[in-house]
Amino acid sequence: MSDVVQSTTGRIDTSRLEAFSDGVIAIIITIMVLEIHRPEEPTLDAVRPLIPTLLAYLLSFVFVGNYWNNHHHLFKAAKAIDGRVMWANLHLLFWLSLIPVATGWVGDLHDHAWPAALYGVLGLICGIAYSILLRSIIQANPHTRIRAVVGTDRKGIISLALYSLGALLAFVDPWIGYGAYALVSVIWFIPDRRLSQLLGQPEQA
DSSP: OOOOOBOTTSSBOOHHHHHHHHHHHHHHHHHHHHTOOOOSSSSHHHHGGGHHHHHHHHHHHHHHHHHHHHHHHHHHHOSOOOHHHHHHHHHHHHHHTTHHHHHHHHHHSTTSHHHHHHHHHHHHHHHHHHHHHHHHHHHHOTTSSHHHHHTTOHHHHHHHHHHHHHHHHTTTOHHHHHHHHHHHHHHHSSOOHHHHHHHTSOOOO
């Protein structure tokens, strides 16, 4: 059985896991931007071929940024972590680390169904991984209000549905899929206010 991670002062400490996660996410974003090649000519015509790549980067930047933002709020609300949480966190980071590959594929072949569909499948898997992480944190914090605050995780369920729908509709028109993925980013753009409110409230035994 995994032990709860504590600091030397006896208080629960999640800072090491958060710092590691922040570093991995920063590297993911760096890899994505390095995939964008500068225009070959000093003209606007030379920029136009890069527009799909820039749009794919923007979509993925907001996608990863939303995970970073909500991950931060989730761990600040948590009072304890254990081995399950740490492995669930690594599981999420693994799938997020594949985003640069999917982004590059979409940027190069944005009008094709398979890149658009598999981008949605990866988004779906990342959403499932985040849900697993959320449930692991709830299990590690049985005496806090996180479970009550999160409730049925309606935003998470809606996101999974949109990624699934977008991946399927990408075979009708890839841009419909991209629209569904962008809608998920809009939904998560503002972190869960319930967790933000929980940070400023005393816990009940």
